[in-house]
Amino acid sequence: MFGILSTIFYEPLYNALVIFYHALGDNLGLAIISVAIVTRTLMTPMTIKQIKLAEMNREFSEKVKELKRKYKDDKERQQKEIMQINSQYLPAQLGGCLPMIFQVVFFIYAYRVIRDIVNTGGLGFNKVAYSFVDKFPSDYKMDGNFFGIFDAIKSPAQAFGDHGFGVKFLPYIILIVAVGISQYMSMKILSAIRKSRKPEKVEKKKKEDEKEDFSEIMQRSTKQTMMLMPLMIMFFSYNLPSALALYWITQSSFVVVQQSLIAKIRGDLDPEGSKTVKSNSSETEVIEADSMLLHETDDLKKRLQKKKRQKKNKKKRQTK
Numbered sequence: 001m002f003g004i005l006s007t008i009f010y011e012p013l014y015n016a017l018v019i020f021y022h023a024l025g026d027n028l029g030l031a032i033i034s035v036a037i038v039t040r041t042l043m044t045p046m047t048i049k050q051i052k053l054a055e056m057n058r059e060f061s062e063k064v065k066e067l068k069r070k071y072k073d074d075k076e077r078q079q080k081e082i083m084q085i086n087s088q089y090l091p092a093q094l095g096g097c098l099p100m101i102f103q104v105v106f107f108i109y110a111y112r113v114i115r116d117i118v119n120t121g122g123l124g125f126n127k128v129a130y131s132f133v134d135k136f137p138s139d140y141k142m143d144g145n146f147f148g149i150f151d152a153i154k155s156p157a158q159a160f161g162d163h164g165f166g167v168k169f170l171p172y173i174i175l176i177v178a179v180g181i182s183q184y185m186s187m188k189i190l191s192a193i194r195k196s197r198k199p200e201k202v203e204k205k206k207k208e209d210e211k212e213d214f215s216e217i218m219q220r221s222t223k224q225t226m227m228l229m230p231l232m233i234m235f236f237s238y239n240l241p242s243a244l245a246l247y248w249i250t251q252s253s254f255v256v257v258q259q260s261l262i263a264k265i266r267g268d269l270d271p272e273g274s275k276t277v278k279s280n281s282s283e284t285e286v287i288e289a290d291s292m293l294l295h296e297t298d299d300l301k302k303r304l305q306k307k308k309r310q311k312k313n314k315k316k317r318q319t320k
Contacts, residue, residue, distance in 0.1 A: 005105065005109070006109075009105065009106060009109035010109045010112060010113060010128070011128045011130075013035065013039075013109055013110055013113045014113045014116070014117070014125060014128050015128070015129065015130050015133050016035055016038070017031055017032070017035050017113055017114075017117060018031075018117075018125055018129070018133055018134075019133060020034040020035060022134060026143060027145075027146070027147075028117070028142065028143065028144050028146070028152045028153070028243060029144070029146035029147075029152045029243070029246055030146075032114065032152070032243050032246050032247050032250070033246065033247075033250045035110075035247075036110075036247050036250035036251045036254065037250060037254055039106065039110070039251070040251050040254045040255065040258065041254075043102075043103060043106070044258065046102060046103065047255075047258065047259070047262070048262065051259075051262065060085065063085050064082055064085065067081045067082055067085070068082075110247065111244060114241065114243050114244050114247060115241065115244070117142065117243075118142070118144070118152075118153050118241045118243055121136070121140060121141060121142040122135070122136020122137065122138075122140035122142065123136070123138065123140075144241075144242075144243065146242075146246075149171045150171040150172055150175065150242055151242065152241065152242050152243040152246060153241055153242070153243065154241065154242060155238065155239055155240055155241050155242060156169075156172035156173070156175065156176055156237065156238045156239075156242065156245075157238055157239050159172045159242075160172070172242065175237070175242055175245045175246070175249070176234050176237050176238060176245065177234070178245075178249050179230075179233055179234055179237050179245050179248050179249055179252075180230040180231065180233065180234040181230070182248070182249045182252035182253050182256070183229060183230040183233050183248065183252050184229075184230040185252070185253075185256050186252040186253075186255040186256050186259075187229065187230075189255070189256055189259045189260060189263075233248065
């Protein structure tokens with residue numbers, strides 16, 4: 001299993017990195033940036049599929065909420081209708097997990113490639129080199145110098161040990177902060193696309209027996225992750241080679257630009273990239289109006305039925 005994954009992910013990534021390394025004047029930092037951009041570009045179809053899945057999840061959530069309001073007094077009918085909707089949306093939702101799994105596996109192997117080229121240099125690459133890619137000499141020493149700014153092979157922790165808290169350590173601090181900011185921005189814009197419609201108004205007073213909707217739980221969890229994930233990555237980046245931080249910054253920044261362009265083309269976001277467009281707002285207002293109309297219709301039916309029963313009871317009494 002791992003041998004197949006290595007053939008699919010590890011070896012092509014490693015060879016691509018070395019090709020860029022030679023083509024860009026033996027600059028490891030530029031090679032990593034190039035690989036990050038190319039790989040994220042190749043994964044664009046999967047990114048678009050994830051956006052479509054997010055739209056389906058939003059539509060599913062809206063329908064579930066509508067059914068809960070419509071059949072709030074008939075729990076059995078409510079569950080039956082929700083199960084029917086689940087059967088319609090579940091296959092697509094499960095299929096949408098595959099692109100996410102692919103991207104996670106891809107990033108793991110990208111991490112391994114960068115780690116190995118930093119730790120083993122040319123010797124490690126020669127074992128997996130393709131026939132058309134030049135191998136490194138046995139005594140070759142990988143150079144991580146990134147335009148004299150920082151060493152991509154060193155970790156910030158190693159740089160601090162060598163230089164202390166001085167001017168030479170400052171680029172590594174900027175690198176760690178940039179990792180956190182880029183990750184936060186990428187998660188924020190993805191979250192903004194998922195919430196491209198105006199959220200429905202939540203009642204101030206909820207009934208005690210009313211359970212919290214699953215989508216609301218997920219939204220709260222996403223907000224917490226948006227704050228914790230960048231901090232965790234910043235913490236790990238301190239002890240990992242700076243080349244990995246550079247890769248992370250590039251791919252996160254690429255996601256921000258890519259998602260902004262896709263969202264503007266699809267009309268999910270306004271030019272500021274965080275607010276919803278007017279058409280989506282008006283659409284939500286129509287949904288809310290329909291919902292209120294359904295409630296009023298149900299109440300009217302109940303009142304009419306009650307009056308009919310009262311009339312029948314009166315007639316029975318009169319006949320007696």
